[in-house]
Amino acid sequence: MSIILDKDSKILVQGFTGSQGTFHSKQCIDYGTQIVAGVTPGRGGQTHLDRPVFNTVHDAVRNTGAFVSMILVPAPFAADSIMEAVDGGCSVVICITEGIPVLDMAKVKRYIQQIERSGREITLIGPNCPGVITPGQCKLGIMPGFIHKPGRIGVVSRSGTLTYEAVDQLTKLGLGQSTVVGIGGDPINGSSHADILAKFEEDEGTDAVVMIGEIGGSGEEEAARFFKDKMSKPVFGFIAGKSAPEGRRMGHAGAIVEGGAGTHASKIQAMREAGITVVENLSEIGETVAKSFKPLAA
Amino acid sequence: MKLLEHEGKEILKARGVAVPPAGGVITKTAQLGAAMKRAGKAPWVIKAQVLAGGRGKAGGIKLAKTPKEAKEIAAKMIGMNLVTHQTHGQAIKVKEVFVEGGVKIEREMYFSVVMDRKNAGPVIIASAQGGMEIETLAEEHPEQIIRMPVDPNVGLRDFAARRLAFQLDIPATHTGEFVKTTKALVKAFIDLDCSMLEINPLILTPKGVAALDCKMTTDDNASYRHAELAKYKDHEATALENEAKKSDISYVGLDGTIGCMVNGAGLAMGTMDTIALAGGSPANFLDVGGGANEERVTKALNIILKDKKVKAILINIFGGIVKCDMIAAGVVAALKKIKLKVPLVVRLQGTNVEAGKAILKNSGLPIIAADGLWEAAQKAVAAAKGN
Numbered sequence: 001m002s003i004i005l006d007k008d009s010k011i012l013v014q015g016f017t018g019s020q021g022t023f024h025s026k027q028c029i030d031y032g033t034q035i036v037a038g039v040t041p042g043r044g045g046q047t048h049l050d051r052p053v054f055n056t057v058h059d060a061v062r063n064t065g066a067f068v069s070m071i072l073v074p075a076p077f078a079a080d081s082i083m084e085a086v087d088g089g090c091s092v093v094i095c096i097t098e099g100i101p102v103l104d105m106a107k108v109k110r111y112i113q114q115i116e117r118s119g120r121e122i123t124l125i126g127p128n129c130p131g132v133i134t135p136g137q138c139k140l141g142i143m144p145g146f147i148h149k150p151g152r153i154g155v156v157s158r159s160g161t162l163t164y165e166a167v168d169q170l171t172k173l174g175l176g177q178s179t180v181v182g183i184g185g186d187p188i189n190g191s192s193h194a195d196i197l198a199k200f201e202e203d204e205g206t207d208a209v210v211m212i213g214e215i216g217g218s219g220e221e222e223a224a225r226f227f228k229d230k231m232s233k234p235v236f237g238f239i240a241g242k243s244a245p246e247g248r249r250m251g252h253a254g255a256i257v258e259g260g261a262g263t264h265a266s267k268i269q270a271m272r273e274a275g276i277t278v279v280e281n282l283s284e285i286g287e288t289v290a291k292s293f294k295p296l297a298a
Numbered sequence: 299m300k301l302l303e304h305e306g307k308e309i310l311k312a313r314g315v316a317v318p319p320a321g322g323v324i325t326k327t328a329q330l331g332a333a334m335k336r337a338g339k340a341p342w343v344i345k346a347q348v349l350a351g352g353r354g355k356a357g358g359i360k361l362a363k364t365p366k367e368a369k370e371i372a373a374k375m376i377g378m379n380l381v382t383h384q385t386h387g388q389a390i391k392v393k394e395v396f397v398e399g400g401v402k403i404e405r406e407m408y409f410s411v412v413m414d415r416k417n418a419g420p421v422i423i424a425s426a427q428g429g430m431e432i433e434t435l436a437e438e439h440p441e442q443i444i445r446m447p448v449d450p451n452v453g454l455r456d457f458a459a460r461r462l463a464f465q466l467d468i469p470a471t472h473t474g475e476f477v478k479t480t481k482a483l484v485k486a487f488i489d490l491d492c493s494m495l496e497i498n499p500l501i502l503t504p505k506g507v508a509a510l511d512c513k514m515t516t517d518d519n520a521s522y523r524h525a526e527l528a529k530y531k532d533h534e535a536t537a538l539e540n541e542a543k544k545s546d547i548s549y550v551g552l553d554g555t556i557g558c559m560v561n562g563a564g565l566a567m568g569t570m571d572t573i574a575l576a577g578g579s580p581a582n583f584l585d586v587g588g589g590a591n592e593e594r595v596t597k598a599l600n601i602i603l604k605d606k607k608v609k610a611i612l613i614n615i616f617g618g619i620v621k622c623d624m625i626a627a628g629v630v631a632a633l634k635k636i637k638l639k640v641p642l643v644v645r646l647q648g649t650n651v652e653a654g655k656a657i658l659k660n661s662g663l664p665i666i667a668a669d670g671l672w673e674a675a676q677k678a679v680a681a682a683k684g685n
Contacts, residue, residue, distance in 0.1 A: 024619075076522060101520035102413050103491050106450045109418035130618075142588075144618040144649050159564020161616040165671065168616070168647060185563060187493075188418045214564055217415045240567040243552075243574040244583065247384075251548040251563025251585045253519060254415075259433055281575055282568040283672035 001205025002134035002179045003154070003196070004092060004123060005068065009138050012037040012066040012090070014057065014081045015073035017048050024072060024096070024142050025049055031139040036064040057088030070131065070140050071095040078127060079104035083111050086122055094140055095126035095190070102253065105188040112190075124190025128252065129182035130160040141182065151176015153289065154200040156193055157212035158185050158219070158254070162240060162282075166212055169286025178206040185214070185252030193223035201231050208234045208293050210285060211276070215241030216255045216262040224267075224274035236289050237271045238279045239264050299516050299532050302347045304396040306512035309490070309526075314482045316508040321397035323347060327373050333397035334368060341400035344371050346392040349533055351498075351513065352382035352431060358392065361400065372397075383431070401508060406499035407466055408432055409480065411448070411487040413494070413517075420487060422446040422454070422480075426466050428499030454484040468502070475506040483509075490527065491520030538601055545597045546587055554579025555609040555682045557602035557640075559595070561586050561620055569614045572671055578679035581608045590620050595628035599636055610682035612674060613644045622646040622654030630661040641666060641681035645674035 011028075015021040016038025026049055029035050037060040038048055044055030054060040057069065069085035071078055071093065078097040085093045105127065112122050125132055131141010136150035147164055149171045157163040163182055170177065181196050183189055193211055200206045213220035220239060227235050241250060241257075242264040249256040257263050271278050279288045301309070307317045321337030324330055334342055346358035353359050358380050362368035372395055379389035406428030414421040424444045427435055436443060444465050448454055459477040468476045479500070487495045496513040516527060532540065542549035548563065552570075556578050560566035563585045570580040582605065586598050602611055615625045629644060645668040646654045658665050666681065668674035 075519065099519045101491050101523075102493060102517050103450055103488065103520065106413070106419040110449070110451065142619055147648060157564070159562060159567075161560075161562030161618065162564030162568050164616045164618055164648060165565055165568065187413065187415050212564070214567060219415075238568075240564050240571060243570045243580055244567055245550075245552065248550050250550065250567050250583050253517075255563060255567065281672065282572050283670055283675075 001203055002137065003199040003203050003206070004125070004132050004179060004181065005134045005138040005140055007032075007034070007137040009034060009068050009092070009140075010064065010066045011035045011068045011070060011140060012039055012057065012060045012064065014039045014069055014071045014085060016040055016051070016053060017043055018072065021072040022049065027145070028139050031145045033138045033140055036066050057084045057090065061089045066090070068092040068140070069094070071097055073097055075099035075101075079108050082108050082124065086112060086115055091121060092123045093125070093190070094129075094131050095124065096129060096131055096142055097126070098128040100127050100186065102187055105186060109188060125181060126184040126190060128186045128189070129184030130163060132179065132181050134179045135177050143180070143182070147171055148180065149176040152178055152205060152207040154178050154203070154206040154209040155180040155212070156196040156200070156209065157182055158214050159212065159240065159252070162212055165282065166210055166238070166285045169283075170210070170289060173286045173290045175286065175289055178203060185254050187217060187254040193219045194226040197223055197226055197231060197235065201233055206233065208236065208289065210289060211235055211237045213237065213239045213267060214252065214255050215239070215244055215250070215257050215264050215267070216252075218262060220267040221270040224270040224276055227276055228274035234293060235276045236279055236285065237276045238282060238285055239267045240282070299518060299521070299527070299530070300349050300534055301514040301516070301530055302349065302533060303345060303512050304347060305530050306514035307509065309514065310483070310486060310509055310512060313486050315479055315486070316506055317512075318343070318401045318508065318510065319399035321399065323394045323396050324372070325376065325394045327369060327376065330369060330372050330397065331365070334365065337397050337399040339399065340364065342368050343398045343400055344368060344375060345396045345398065346375055346378070346380055347394045347396050348380055348390045348392060350380070350382045350384040350390060352384050353380065356380050356382040358382070401501070401503055401510070403501045403510070404504060405502040406510075407501070408435065408498050409483065409500040410494065410496035410498070411484055411492070413492070414447070417447050419450050420448040420484070422448060422462070422484065424462060424466060428501070432498065448484055450488055453488055454481045456481075472502050472507060479507040490524060491517040493517050538604055542584070542601050545594060547594065547598055547601065548583070548585040548587070549601055550583040551605060552580055552582050553607070554581045555607055556678050557581045557584075557605065557608040557611040559584050559586055559598045559602060559611065559613045561588065561590055561615050565614065565616060569612065569671070569675070572675040573612065573678060576672070576675040576679045578675070578682055581605055588619055590615075590625060590628070592628035592631045595625060596632035596635060599632050603636065608640060610641045610643065610678050612678040613642065614671065614674060615646050615648075617646065617648030617650060617654070621650045622648060623650040623657055626654035626657035629665070630657060630663060633663050643668055643674055643678040643681060645669070645671060
């Protein structure tokens with residue numbers, strides 16, 4: 001079991017024939033991911049990486065039955081691509097693209113909310129994220145597949161390489177992962193920490209969750225509230241950015257402490273009060289999980 | 299990017315928002331006379347152009363009733379070190395002041411539009427209590443703050459602006475102007491991809507409504523579609539930060555002694571935190587990015603070394619798409635060009651890690667290798683202390 005993706009996920013890639021699209025799609029295919037189609041406007045009818053290319057998401061979905069989209073389209077066009085994926089019938093959209101204007105994402109959120117009111121359920125992951133991987137089954141994103149190992153720990157994070165660091169620690173201690181989700185580092189994104197915690201709580205294949213956050217916003221505080229009210233599985237939390245100064249953006253558009261909100265201290269406090277096990281030292285995430293949580297055989 | 303008050307006001311004025319008569323920005327008192335002439339009759343307001351809020355209380359905003367008084371104020375203000383509640387104890391040197399004509403104030407209000415993460419869109423924050431710091435107001439009188447979400451596809455509708463006017467108790471004589479002004483402010487926020495537009499205070503004058511101050515922050519991700527903003531400089535970024543940006547390196551200078559080079563923003567922050575936990579202090583945040591190559595590594599090292607506070611460097615790379623052997627080769631090549639006088643700790647992990655470590659080891663360069671992050675941080679801290 002897993003969340004969001006498994007071995008049966010049929011996937012199309014938007015921006016399939018670009019250099020990024022080609023490189024990362026190939027890595028995913030080599031991992032065993034079922035990429036069944038690509039979308040690049042104007043290149044419909046061609047074949048790329050042994051997969052058919054379509055002009056539109058609609059055509060790709062109709063002809064291949066894909067219901068998941070991975071987006072590797074340049075930032076100025078990415079918001080439109082997300083809406084095209086949803087309009088074309090995809091229920092899961094994973095947007096890797098970095099640098100999408102926040103206002104564009106505000107409009108995308110409204111668009112998805114409107115579609116969801118008609119009864120469809122949409123899961124948008126990202127943008128500005130490494131993607132999602134269910135180890136041993138499906139890798140959809142830019143993360144290195146080999147550091148992961150199938151297992152029963154869920155991981156959710158706002159950052160890419162920080163997630164790899166945590167996953168690597170887990171894997172080296174024999175703790176495999178059910179699914180690893182990068183929700184992205186932007187101020188407005190598709191899924192929140194709490195949204196992913198809810199999925200892990202329901203997943204029979206997940207026994208515990210590692211939640212990696214960073215300064216800025218209130219996503220971790222909301223996740224802590226969700227944990228307290230609705231969650232039975234243990235959660236281990238780490239927040240990056242304790243030593244970051246206020247008012248300065250730390251790489252990610254979302255990683256900024258403004259007007260005293262979104263501080264490291266407030267997130268740590270919210271997690272502690274909710275009963276989440278807080279890990280202070282990044283290099284001890286794996287050990288802490290291993291110590292306090294004895295995993296069942298994967 | 300954060301814009302200075304006079305830049306924001308220039309933008310708003312062109313978009314139909316009334317602002318006080320501008321006399322321009324000056325850097326020397328010799329320019330004052332001309333600026334006052336442009337601003338019109340007495341009195342004049344002289345305002346320090348710095349990015350921090352709370353200038354008024356700190357002495358960065360003064361009213362001058364006579365030219366003599368104006369000269370005294372300007373002479374004192376230009377070059378002064380301003381410490382406000384938003385500068386975190388540090389002083390900002392005032393390099394330029396803005397000269398404005400005084401306007402008659404009948405009432406002061408607070409008005410801002412911010413990109414709200416929770417509502418995933420713009421939200422208006424307004425209060426009949428103007429001039430006060432919104433942080434203080436939110437703490438002491440949360441009931442006096444009005445929050446109104448805005449649909450980014452539509453902007454502020456007439457009825458919503460009217461509702462705001464009634465909530466703020468705007469007199470009937472000024473409602474029309476208030477609606478026009480607030481709609482223009484929200485439109486500016488959306489049109490220019492702002493993340494914040496704060497007018498504190500928004501005022502009622504005998505004739506209408508005007509913006510007495512302006513704090514505008516725009517979204518860097520959207521700068522490609524705003525040619526009109528290209529002429530404004532990023533006042534916050536240091537020369538080093540701008541230099542890094544040109545090479546697609548994300549760099550923020552800090553106060554510590556350990557220079558950091560990391561791939562990925564989250565891991566870069568995590569590395570800084572680990573250094574702090576190990577008893578050291580990071581000299582910078584630096585994300586070399588996903589496409590780090592020899593050129594980028596060389597550039598990043600050069601930037602780190604320009605900071606004279608740096609006593610040791612820690613390179614922490616988690617190879618994913620970026621391969622460790624490529625980074626190692628980049629570090630070795632860079633060190634052949636740069637004469638390194640401070641100790642360098644390198645921690646590689648991930649894709650092709652063994653090949654990467656071998657390259658470093660065989661280079662014969664005095665690189666301190668580390669396997670784990672904690673070990674790397676401890677070695678860097680010890681090296682920075684000269685141990």
